[in-house]
Amino acid sequence: MGKRHLLADVGGTHTRIGLTNAQGRLCPDSARRYRTADFSGLAAALAFYLRDLGCPSVAGVCAGVAGPVGADGAQLTNLDWFIAPDDLRAATGAAQVHLLNDLQAQAYALDDLDDAALVPVVPGRARPDGARLVLGVGTGCNVAVAHRIGDDLFVPPAESGHTGLPHGEAQINALVDHMSHTHPHKPIEAVLSGPGLLRLHHWLGGTASDIKAIIAQHRTGQDGTAAETMRVFARLVGTVAGDMCLHHMATGGLYLIGGVARAVAPHLASLGMQACFVAKGPYRQILQDIPITLIDDDTAALKGCARFLRQIPRATSH
Structure with missing residues (x-):
């Protein structure tokens, strides 16, 4: 994949954010966990995360969201957050935004979890x-x-x-x-x-x-x-x-x-x-x-988002 991507796992209580490495997998040292209610929305949380890491440039965002996802964005079920792709692009400079349900992201991680x-x-x-x-x-x-x-x-x-x-x-x-x-x-x-x-x-x-x-x-x-x-x-x-x-x-x-x-x-x-x-x-x-x-892996959804991104080139080549 080459370029780095932002990964997010957005829950009603906590939001986890990380970055992919050069191989398109979650970089373990990049993972952070925040209280979801401490931010006005995911765009604000991602902007805070990027500032905290020294503003690295990212090519895209993939987020697993605890709520239904539609063509115009995603609504959290247990918090009044609506996540719009355009807001995430503006906050991060990313060209591509992909939104999944958070359980989809968890399931995409199944082949990438450590045995422990x-x-x-x-x-x-x-x-x-x-x-x-x-x-x-x-x-x-x-x-x-x-x-x-x-x-x-x-x-x-x-x-x-x-x-x-x-x-x-x-x-x-x-x-x-x-x-x-x-x-x-x-x-x-x-x-x-x-x-x-x-x-x-x-x-x-x-x-x-x-x-x-x-x-x-x-x-x-x-x-x-x-x-x-x-x-x-x-x-x-x-x-x-x-x-x-x-x-x-x-x-x-x-x-x-x-x-x-x-x-x-x-x-x-x-x-x-x-x-x-x-x-x-x-x-x-x-x-x-x-x-x-x-x-028992607090970063499973982030790994699943990374897996989803790695599959996109194969899906579009068919």
């Missing part, structure tokens, strides 16, 4: 030719599916976090009904997210003010409500992830990513996630064969 960043949660037997599904649980929730096409990956956009919560046992159905009071369309991310974990805890009668406290109370056995919160959350992760893997026949593996996913992953297997994940009637064996892995 892949933490087994539940073992399985992945099919090498199978699609791989990334489930992001953080400030919000979404999925992306990576399909292999020759040497490249194809990752279509999705906004699955705003599809409906599943029906199930009486407790889950009561929770879904409760969520309809504040979230009429009863989206998955109303529960499967950081704010959602707190909502679940308070619905169960808990008083913790943040998810770290809930997880700590569960781990030490200090609070039965925290333990029940984690149990219900884990079972919902299993149910939703199993549904999504069947939707996309993700026989290549399920990957969990995001700050909340990293926090709860060590507890999921012992709390009944897998039983709900595989409870799909005649398709139980398909789900049992799917390995579940945690991605």
Whole structure:
């Protein structure tokens, strides 16, 4: 690729920014993390980053954004930011701007992650030719599916976090009904997210003010409500992830990513996630064969943006 490109991972809580090296991969020393709310928009954050690095020139920008992307730009779901390509060009001097959904960027990174960043949660037997599904649980929730096409990956956009919560046992159905009071369309991310974990805890009668406290109370056995919160959350992760893997026949593996996913992953297997994940009637064996892995790499989306940029010359040459 030669020329350097700006990479950005824009979340509701944090924004990560980095630069490609001469080989078109993320330069690890270039990665920075900022509080998203500290800036008026992505253009301001990128300009601040470039000034901090001594104003290097960049040929292009590729950003993964936590929200739907359209022809005119991208709107963050959980923050009042609209990202317009022309604003990014003006702020950075870049000629080219590419916007992806943030989970697309995460999935594009799958072939570029270090082995140490892949933490087994539940073992399985992945099919090498199978699609791989990334489930992001953080400030919000979404999925992306990576399909292999020759040497490249194809990752279509999705906004699955705003599809409906599943029906199930009486407790889950009561929770879904409760969520309809504040979230009429009863989206998955109303529960499967950081704010959602707190909502679940308070619905169960808990008083913790943040998810770290809930997880700590569960781990030490200090609070039965925290333990029940984690149990219900884990079972919902299993149910939703199993549904999504069947939707996309993700026989290549399920990957969990995001700050909340990293926090709860060590507890999921012992709390009944897998039983709900595989409870799909005649398709139980398909789900049992799917390995579940945690991605423990805070720069994964930046690596995915770099991968997307490296594929562009091959795509345009066809």
